[in-house]
Amino acid sequence: MAESSSIRFGILGCAEIARKVSRAILLSPNSTLHAIGSRSIEKAQNFAKSNGFHPSTKIYGSYDEVLDDPEVDAVYVPLPTSLHLYWVVRAAQKMKHVLLEKPPALNVKELDMILGACDSNGVQFMDGTMWMHHPRTKVMADFLADNQRFGQLKTVQSCFTFAGDDDFLQNDIRVKPDLDGLGALGDSGWYCIRAILWAANYELPKFVTALRNPTKNDAGVLLSCGASLQWEDGKVATFHCSFLANLTMDITAIGTKGTLHVNDFIIPYKEAGGSFSTVSKAWFTDMDLEWDQKPSQHIVTADFPQEVGMIKEFSALVDGIKRQGIAPNKKWPTITRKTQLVIDAVVASIDKGFEPVEIS
Structure with a gap:
């Protein structure tokens, strides 16, 4: 009951x-x-x-x-x-x-x-x-906020690709202009952009520039694309999303003192938890033969799948109301809108011949 x-x-x-x-x-x-x-x-x-x-x-x-x-x-x-x-x-x-x-x-x-x-x-x-609600996400955010281990964010790279089969590329709603006209950008690109904004503590970039030669289907829907993001303080980020390449879902965030890598950020390899690696203040050994610091692997267990975490948090907010x-709660709609603003800027940059588009 x-x-x-x-x-x-x-x-x-x-x-x-x-x-x-x-x-x-x-x-x-x-x-x-x-x-x-x-x-x-x-x-x-x-x-x-x-x-x-x-x-x-x-x-x-x-x-x-x-x-x-x-x-x-x-x-x-x-x-x-x-x-x-x-x-x-x-x-x-x-x-x-x-x-x-x-x-x-x-x-x-x-x-x-x-x-x-x-x-x-x-x-x-x-x-x-969903990945926003995995307990690993909070632990990774704590590392990014640690000035001693990570320092100041300088760059982020994010990628989400998967190889759709012929049936997907012909019939899935994500390739139909009248159903999901944003294609790969709205689907896998959404995750990449959210990951970049998350790493940047949701600070919007100043400029977004779509990468040249995106792939579209015959109906004009994006099957593969990417973009670069630039902030006024010098931070930069890039992402690539695709329905045409092997399954990959990576985030790399690089700070002045440390680096974070995660290779399964959207759907963890195992439902019961997730891992990521970090390295801080790395350099080389004598004669540059090896690194003097090896990446540390961190494993975060989960009592429930990340989508259950999403439902629990949403339900708790609704119960409070x-x-x-x-x-x-204003946090979630605010984050959503910022992600959508970057999506719009990528589309605008493609339409303008890959010129930088300013987000005001």
């Missing part, structure tokens, strides 16, 4: 990623999977059955029925990006708190309408960037 403080979730749609998040809702101690809705009740029924939903879970044949259910506190929205604006605004107007898959919008203008609807209706917003009258 669910705890009295459990937040009751409804899910809009039966996307593949919803399998993972619905599992997280079921595993989280402060959430309940109350309802699932699809465009057909048969699809929702099949999804619920194949994913082991409790028989008490409400099954609906439309998204509106989920939003009209008075017992639903919050909705998870894994719909194609082109549908986010309509359904999130509608959810906020129905006073449902919103956990939204990334990318949250096609551009910052749309995102501002989404965030404005959430703000005006007093509902919590959070995007679904619902039962204690606390205002919605």
Whole structure:
């Protein structure tokens, strides 16, 4: 039986990623999977059955029925990006708190309408960037904030690539201009940009310059691209994202005194924990034969998968609003908007012939 403080979730749609998040809702101690809705009740029924939903879970044949259910506190929205604006605004107007898959919008203008609807209706917003909620992320952030071991950030490189098969490259919603027109930039690039901003303590860069020769499909959707970011204090960063290269998800952050490397930042190699390496104040031995400092490997165990951590944190915020009258947390929508601003700047730089675009 669910705890009295459990937040009751409804899910809009039966996307593949919803399998993972619905599992997280079921595993989280402060959430309940109350309802699932699809465009057909048969699809929702099949999804619920194949994913082991409790028989008490409400099954609906439309998204509106989920939003009209008075017992639903919050909705998870894994719909194609082109549908986010309509359904999130509608959810906020129905006073449902919103956990939204990334990318949250096609551009910052749309995102501002989404965030404005959430703000005006007093509902919590959070995007679904799961790795932010892994306990390893906090431990790595502590290293980056350590002036003695890491110093001042100078540069970040981030990469997320995977090789989509022919079916993915032809049929996945992420390569369809009318569904997820940002392609690889909005999908894998979102993670890279978020990683850079995270390492920079969410300070926006001054200029963003797209790297030349991005790859697009016949419909004009990005399959591979990258960009460089520059800050006024001299920090620089680069990222590469692709649907056309081997699975890689790296962050390298270099400071004046130390370096951090992580090779599985989005989805850990093992669900039960994650690792990263650091090295501080490294130099060479006599005659430059070896390094005098070897990287240290750090292992951070996790009591639950990172997506459960996301659900737990989101549910706790919603519970504070619902039962204690606390205002919605501003941290998560602020971070989301900064990430979207950089996405927009990359698109603008590509459109302008790879000229630098200033973020004001």
